Amino acid sequence: MTTLSLTASRSLVMAIAALSVACTTTAPTIQTGPDAEVSYDGLHKVDNSQADLAWARPDFDISGYTKIMLVGEGIEYAPAKNRGRTTMQRSKGGPYFVEEDSRERFEKLVAETFRDEMQKIERYEIVTEAGPDVMMVRGALLDVVSFVPSDPMSIGGRNNIYLSRVGEATLVLELRDSETGAILARSIDRRAAEPVGGTFTDSNRVTNAAEVRRLIRFWARRLREGLDGFGQG
Numbered sequence: 001m002t003t004l005s006l007t008a009s010r011s012l013v014m015a016i017a018a019l020s021v022a023c024t025t026t027a028p029t030i031q032t033g034p035d036a037e038v039s040y041d042g043l044h045k046v047d048n049s050q051a052d053l054a055w056a057r058p059d060f061d062i063s064g065y066t067k068i069m070l071v072g073e074g075i076e077y078a079p080a081k082n083r084g085r086t087t088m089q090r091s092k093g094g095p096y097f098v099e100e101d102s103r104e105r106f107e108k109l110v111a112e113t114f115r116d117e118m119q120k121i122e123r124y125e126i127v128t129e130a131g132p133d134v135m136m137v138r139g140a141l142l143d144v145v146s147f148v149p150s151d152p153m154s155i156g157g158r159n160n161i162y163l164s165r166v167g168e169a170t171l172v173l174e175l176r177d178s179e180t181g182a183i184l185a186r187s188i189d190r191r192a193a194e195p196v197g198g199t200f201t202d203s204n205r206v207t208n209a210a211e212v213r214r215l216i217r218f219w220a221r222r223l224r225e226g227l228d229g230f231g232q233g
Helices: 007-017 100-119 204-230
Strands: 001-003 029-032 043-045 053-056 067-077 125-127 134-146 165-177 183-193
Touching: 007 165, 067 100, 100 204, 125 183, 183 204
Parallel strands: 067 125, 067 134
Antiparallel strands: 001 029, 029 043, 043 053, 053 183, 134 165, 165 183
């Protein structure tokens, strides 16, 4: 197995895989050759990715795109056993079922935060229609887990709940050609929405929203910075 490691490759991998805090001293590389790990849709695995998993076309090149189209593919929630409304029906640790009104607030917050951060992109114009120079950025939030009880009083009869993390989710990002739908690259990254330093924080609607916003902004910022940095150095 050989690897493709070029200046452009570093930038393109940054665009789809630089999603975690930890840095790596080894440049990300796209596997090539007969022994390369290839996905079901023809993408080659990226080694030394900062995301949990990443793949890209071995001939990946986004230099011909001047615009991006943001497409949300929805949010999927993990099954939760704690759906009861009494203390006997719920365990103290979660994860907890996310009620419909909480889902609506969460999904609105995710969409607004991601879009607001991506609006800061400099290299690309954000558009809403496909075109020959338009790259689709498609994202989905999967396996969303909540550690926030919908009724704090059902957990030991306490009003105040302190959490070290609000929840977890997996972000799947794809770069595609907007006209053909051809897949260019994909990254998968799972992270927790939690206070800086992993300390326990009083859980309420304001603090919980702040932690969710921090995580979504982090993902969006790393994507934006990666796309803006494509072809530089």
